[in-house]
Amino acid sequence: MIVALYYYIHLVNTLENWGDRFLDHYTGKTAVTYSNTLKQSFEAMSERGLEAIGLRDIRSWLDELDCAHTTRVKHLNILKAFFNWVIEQDDSPIRRSPTGKRFLLAAPPDTLQERILSEAQVAALIDAAAPGRDRLMLRLMYEAGLRVSELCGLCWKHLKAGEISVYGKGGKSRRVGISPALWELLNADRGTAGEPAFASRTGKALSPVDVHRVIKSAAAAAGLPDGVSCHWLRHSIASHALNNGAAPQLVQQSLGHSSLATTTKYAHILPGQRLGDFVKV
Known part of the structure; x- marks a missing residue:
């Protein structure tokens, strides 16, 4: 022993x-x-x-x-x-790596399609949220393609002239334009520059947990599939915008994707589409 x-x-x-x-x-x-x-x-x-x-x-x-x-x-x-x-060391007890050069992990099945809501489902989700703050922040998260952390970090000083300044992943910043209708709704109850755009009852910025709770409640009320999360709205706007003719570069810039390849995976061939529909002979 x-x-x-x-x-x-x-x-x-x-x-x-x-x-x-x-x-x-x-x-x-x-x-x-x-x-x-x-x-x-x-x-x-x-x-x-x-x-x-x-x-x-x-x-x-x-x-x-x-x-x-x-x-x-x-x-x-x-x-x-x-x-x-x-x-490579002189006193190495092994002559070859057990991992091998060709050993790769098989990629898991692509489930992205399962996490993209239809436009009707997004509308139902937003309508199912409580009027006011909750409904407005879901609409902004969808239309601007925001991550939940980006939404929670927004202060009124970041919203200017129909655009929002977003401070996102990896410390990168970007500017995202929003529709006149949404801009009008946001400005209806505008606070001072340093105040959070979406605050709790105590005046503090909402946490990601708070926002996830709102999403889960609205999804259940709308009868949407289990597992709907904040990031589904980001997936959905990317897909909807591309399928409705938005330039991939616009979607890439708006969502803050580092690679255009990340953006184009949201583009899908719609039933009945033909190459000839996009040219004039």
Whole structure:
């Protein structure tokens, strides 16, 4: 029993030592991210020992993780970087990486279509929200393609001359124009510059949890599918705008997509559409 325990501790320390040496090359957020991945994987595979870890061990660990596909891919890439570094060292106990160059994670089924509401469903959702603040913020979230965090961060000073200044993902900012009808509704009860555009009863800005609660309540009242969330409105406006003839570049700029490829995945071929309908001969 004592011998077995010593052997187990020795294997753990071996993995940890290699991990520490690898992490010495990184700092800041990268070091933290890499460290978290190595720690989780080492805890799951420590009984194998560095030289005994194989592709099956890594695949099994990744499959058991309760996380998004993109997170699994991130973990795999970090492990690939780690093992590639190990085999380059003079005292490496392994000659080849257990991940292999060709090992990729299969992409999950594309469920985007399931998270796009029809225009009639969006209208029903907005109408089912309480009149005033709730109905207005759902309409703005849809028409401007806002993320829930962007909506919660809006102050009146960000709304000027028919446009809103949006501070979004990755610290990027963009300006989004809104319709005259919606602009008129927003300005009907305008507050001072520094006040939140959508506030709670105490005057503080609504939190994402507050907005999600409004969405869930309105979706249930409208008889919409389970799982409707704030982000469904963003998916929906992208699809509706493109299918109604909006330029992909306009949708990309308005939603703050970093790549046009992200935007065009919302474009769909409508029943009965033909190339000849878009040209004049």
